[in-house]
Amino acid sequence: MTLRVALLGCGNRGADVYGLHLRSLGVEIAALVEPRPARLQEVARRFGLSAEACFLHWDAFFALGRVADAVVIATPDDQHVEPCLAALALGYHVLLEKPVCLQESDIARLLEAEAGSAGRVTVCHVLRATPFFQEVTRVLDAGSLGQLVGIQWAENVAWWHYAHSYVRGNWRQSPPAAPFVLAKSGHDLDLLRWFAGSPPVWVSSEGALHHFRPENAPPGASDRCVTCPVVDCPSDARRIYPSRPLDVWPNTVLTAGGVSLDEALERGPYGECVYLGRNDVVDHQAVTVAFGNGVTAQLTVSAFTHNNTRTFKLLGSRGELRGHMEWGELELHDFASGTSSHWVVDTAGNHGGGDFGISRAWVAALAGEAEWPSPLSVSLDSHRMAFAAERSRVSQTVEVL
Incomplete structure (x- = not known):
């Protein structure tokens, strides 16, 4: 039986990424929700949908009841919670774009709604689905680093990407968009939690809008x-x-x-000129996280970089793993033998193949052929860390979780 999915939000992520990936996997795009009439018509033509399957607001779509198997929610950051709650109330499975929410209090609301629903929420933490970061977990699971002690992580935004998304684009003001560390580094915080293998216990952060003023x-x-x-x-x-x-x-x-x-x-x-003052999110931020098992991580997220990529070091008692996502490079240094190994992992595709990877994993879960990827309960520690980092940055405090 063909799976039927509705797209709520027909911007780049909703229509150009998930919509196209899902269609390539044999999913029928059954309905569209998009407040911009011209964009709605454009995407409707792409997926061959009639006017009856197109809606300007999710209220009109949900008023039909459960008419599909699942929904993708790729609306603006401040419009994720309400449609997700409405979808869960009808028993829809949800592929939910991150950030999941902009208020920490909404975490409990979403968990409670999912617990009472037949639907399940998959968060779009797509980097977990990349071959590159799955290779990192293979190295960790093999014990090649010994005891993991620390993580040094850089989210290199690239000057042009920051100007596009965080000065001129939808994420230039918070609110309504998420704070910079959540909007840009929610993936990174999720990966740090995944690699550390333990809940975060405290967070501290420094950051400011230094230049684009x-x-x-x-x-x-x-x-x-x-x-x-x-x-x-x-x-x-x-x-x-x-x-x-x-x-x-x-x-x-x-x-x-x-x-x-x-x-x-x-x-x-x-x-527009990037110096008009219509933006207020930070352009450089450093975050330190301590995890319950003693692992510490330092994350730096910055506009002032050449590459648009992630670079990192995982520091262990027996070795060090270095990585460069854009180039797909991994380099493992073994302290005991004094040897080093270097290899390259395929990082082709959006987010290093993660967008397609999570789409494929979600479709398999919808079909009952696999477990749910990036489930809501697992994904929320990244948000707790981000909210704590923003409180720490603003108040200059150490935040205990």
């Missing part, structure tokens, strides 16, 4: 890149977007709904 605008800068006389601005949209293929992210975000790239740069938010 009006007082740092170059002399003579315009409010839009297309009219700006400054020629050496690293965040110049005239260089960031035209230098990349039109049919891949991030350009697909600008051209959604049939808008041309030129029109987007002339009139949309992605052509």
Whole structure:
């Protein structure tokens, strides 16, 4: 029997990623929910849906009752909780984009709703589904590092990616978007928890919005890149977007709904000067986490990097594992033998293959052929760490969990 799934939120993540992956896996996209009429029509044509299967708000869709097997919730960050609760009330299985919620109190609401529902929530912590990070867990499980003592982790956002998503894009203000450490590093905190193999016990953090502020605008800068006389601005949209293929992210975000790239740069938010002051999320943050088994982890997430990737060291009593996700490189140093080994893991695809990996695992679970990937109860420690890190950053305290 063909599985039927509704997409709630038809932006890049909902339609361009999960929708296409699910269709490639034989899933029928049965309904769409999207508040932008032009985008809704565009995605409906792509999946061959009639107007009767398209809705501007999830209330109208859920009013039909349970008309599909599951739903994907890829709405904006501040619109995840309510549709998820409504879906669970009807017994839907849910693939829920992270962050799960923006308020720590909503964690209990979601767990309670899932406990009383026939549906199950899978959080889109897609990096667990990548071949690269599954290889890291293989090394840990094999005992190659001995006792894991510490983790040094860097989320290298890349200057252009930060400008796109966190100055010009949907995540530039918190609220309504999640705090930077949750919006960008929820994956990383989830991986740290996975590798540590123990619950977090305390968190501390420092961070601020250092650079992308009006007082740092170059002399003579315009409010839009297309009219700006400054020629050496690293965040110049005239260089960031035209230098990349039109049919891949991030350009697909600008051209959604049939808008041309030129029109987007002339009139949309992605052509705005990054020094207008319309953003308030931090651009550099450091987080320290202590876990119950004694493992400590340091995470740095920064806009001021060349690569858009994750790099790390896992430090153990018998060895050290170094990793570079973009290149798929892993390097293991054995202290006892003095030998080193280096190998490369395939990282092709969105999020190193994680988007397709979690889609495939979710479909298998929907079909009753596998356990649920990244279940809600397992995924929430990342959110607890992120909320604690933001409290620590703002109040300059150490937060005990």
